[in-house]
Amino acid sequence: MGNKTASAGSAARSLADAKPVSFWLDSPGAPGALPALSERVTADLAVIGGGFTGLWTALLAKERDPGADVVLLEAKTVGHAASGRNGGFCSASLTHGFGNGLERFGDEMPALERLGDENLAGIADTIARYQIDCDFQPTGELSIATAGWQLDGAWDEVAQARALGYEAELLDADGIRAELNSSAFIGGIRTTNRNAMVDPARLAWGLRRACLEAGVRIYENCPVRSVASQGPGLTLTAGYGEVRAARAALGTGAFTPPLLRRVGNWVVPVWDYVLMTEPLTAPQLASLGWTHRRGASDRGNQFHYFRLTADNRILWGGYDAVYYNGGRRTDEYATSPATHLKLAQHFLATFPQLEGVRFSHAWGGVIDTCSRFSAFFGTAHRGRLAYAAGYTGLGVGATRFGAQVILDLLSGDQTERTALTMVRSKPVPFPPEPLRSAVIQATRASIARADRNEGRRDLWLRTLDRLGLGFDS
Numbered sequence: 135m136g137n138k139t140a141s142a143g144s145a146a147r148s149l150a151d152a153k154p155v156s157f158w159l160d161s162p163g164a165p166g167a168l169p170a171l172s173e174r175v176t177a178d179l180a181v182i183g184g185g186f187t188g189l190w191t192a193l194l195a196k197e198r199d200p201g202a203d204v205v206l207l208e209a210k211t212v213g214h215a216a217s218g219r220n221g222g223f224c225s226a227s228l229t230h231g232f233g234n235g236l237e238r239f240g241d242e243m244p245a246l247e248r249l250g251d252e253n254l255a256g257i258a259d260t261i262a263r264y265q266i267d268c269d270f271q272p273t274g275e276l277s278i279a280t281a282g283w284q285l286d287g288a289w290d291e292v293a294q295a296r297a298l299g300y301e302a303e304l305l306d307a308d309g310i311r312a313e314l315n316s317s318a319f320i321g322g323i324r325t326t327n328r329n330a331m332v333d334p335a336r337l338a339w340g341l342r343r344a345c346l347e348a349g350v351r352i353y354e355n356c357p358v359r360s361v362a363s364q365g366p367g368l369t370l371t372a373g374y375g376e377v378r379a380a381r382a383a384l385g386t387g388a389f390t391p392p393l394l395r396r397v398g399n400w401v402v403p404v405w406d407y408v409l410m411t412e413p414l415t416a417p418q419l420a421s422l423g424w425t426h427r428r429g430a431s432d433r434g435n436q437f438h439y440f441r442l443t444a445d446n447r448i449l450w451g452g453y454d455a456v457y458y459n460g461g462r463r464t465d466e467y468a469t470s471p472a473t474h475l476k477l478a479q480h481f482l483a484t485f486p487q488l489e490g491v492r493f494s495h496a497w498g499g500v501i502d503t504c505s506r507f508s509a510f511f512g513t514a515h516r517g518r519l520a521y522a523a524g525y526t527g528l529g530v531g532a533t534r535f536g537a538q539v540i541l542d543l544l545s546g547d548q549t550e551r552t553a554l555t556m557v558r559s560k561p562v563p564f565p566p567e568p569l570r571s572a573v574i575q576a577t578r579a580s581i582a583r584a585d586r587n588e589g590r591r592d593l594w595l596r597t598l599d600r601l602g603l604g605f606d607s
């Protein structure tokens with residue numbers, strides 16, 4: 135970032151009226167809650183969780199077999215968690231970026247990129263078919279350097295990206311500032327395909343409507359408390375009732391461990407925080423020159439992501455990825471004044487021409503982080519339950535792929551997806567607490583130090599790199 139010294143006073147003032155809720159969820163378009171389950175029902179498939187993973191699983195199950203009897207059980211309301219609180223970058227990448235994918239899945243990447251591209255096309259097709267009004271815009275994206283070291287290896291990165299089908303280009307300072315004007319930006323990579331911007335809550339609510347129209351029975355404010363094998367199927371206790379289902383799908387993200395403890399070895403809840411400005415005035419918007427409206431992020435290890443909304447606000451999030459010792463997931467962490475202040479200061483330092491702009495919303499959400507930064511999959515209850523988790527901050531698009539994998543696993547069909555190493559392998563587990571907290575906090579401190587130190591990774595990070603381990607949001 136250029137001028138890191140934007141005053142704390144003006145940052146604090148810019149936040150004074152910010153509502154502590156997700157801008158996307160704070161919308162007149164939010165549907166009223168559906169009743170909780172209050173009886174004993176049967177189903178072919180019970181889907182647990184009404185985020186993108188659960189919604190896609192339910193909808194695709196009905197598309198695969200319109201006669202299937204599908205119920206979806208959501209602990210609160212559809213889309214209230216990560217799926218309604220994110221940046222709305224809908225990427226084709228299934229692997230948290232192709233660089234991470236190449237490191238972990240090597241030879242499989244051409245297939246994973248093709249499947250990811252098809253997945254993004256499938257999302258666009260669903261949005262069109264069901265007429266989901268969610269501002270889906272295939273803008274591509276900008277990866278922006280704010281310090282020289284962040285461009286080390288950028289030529290190679292562009293060459294690798296092109297080989298995998300990305301329309302990518304290296305830009306110098308003038309080139310990047312012509313895309314988005316900040317004197318803090320010194321170069322970057324522009325990619326014009328494989329990413330769309332979306333209003334995530336309206337996508338979730340549109341998928342909810344599509345599910346209901348397809349005949350999925352959705353119960354809200356209806357947490358599933360237990361899942362047990364019974365005879366040839368499963369019994370779920372939920373809300374004030376019970377579901378007897380032949381199969382179940384778990385799409386509960388960072389909240390999965392209470393229902394399936396083994397997943398707690400591989401995912402940790404990491405909190406990520408976001409600001410949204412008021413709508414910009416025409417002169418403010420013109421001062422940015424953000425004509426192509428591409429989603430953007432900067433290239434530090436601790437990075438910000440930023441984008442425009444349909445009504446010309448700026449969403450600005452990321453940087454601190456916070457693990458609270460012990461891994462608690464309580465709602466009290468959904469706001470963090472310290473991180474929101476830091477984000478506001480960074481925003482004003484990046485765009486000093488926007489001094490005086492105020493933030494209307496400041497919120498946080500919990501990310502299901504795993505040590506390989508990309509989803510993993512599995513089954514339990516003798517193959518009658520399947521799950522997908524661990525998207526680590528890039529699940530808006532990849533959750534649809536995860537839903538396809540869940541349905542493949544439940545059907546027992548061998549598909550191109552189930553043959554993938556990515557699907558058959560698991561991330562390296564996190565150690566148990568209290569060592570887990572110590573390891574994660576040491577890693578966070580080292581990552582912050584690397585950013586202050588021209589990207590130089592200390593012995594701890596180099597050791598983790600060698601082991602293929604990491605921590606990210």
Ligand SMILES: Cc1cc2nc3c(=O)[nH]c(=O)nc-3n(C[C@H](O)[C@H](O)[C@H](O)COP(=O)(O)OP(=O)(O)OC[C@H]3O[C@@H](n4cnc5c(N)ncnc54)[C@H](O)[C@@H]3O)c2cc1C
Nearest residue numbers: 183185186187209217220221222223358387499528529530
């Ligand atoms: C601040 C933030 C910014 C992000 N930005 C981006 C981005 O720009 N692009 C991107 O690709 N990804 C982003 N992500 C990640 C992305 O939002 C997630 O990967 C994705 O939404 C995960 O969807 P999910 O359905 O698996 O989980 P969730 O959306 O968390 O849904 C899980 C659901 O399960 C429900 N549930 C939990 N337990 C139970 C139970 N016992 N019974 C019934 N229901 C239960 C929960 O209430 C919840 O609704 C971001 C995440 C956050 C938090």
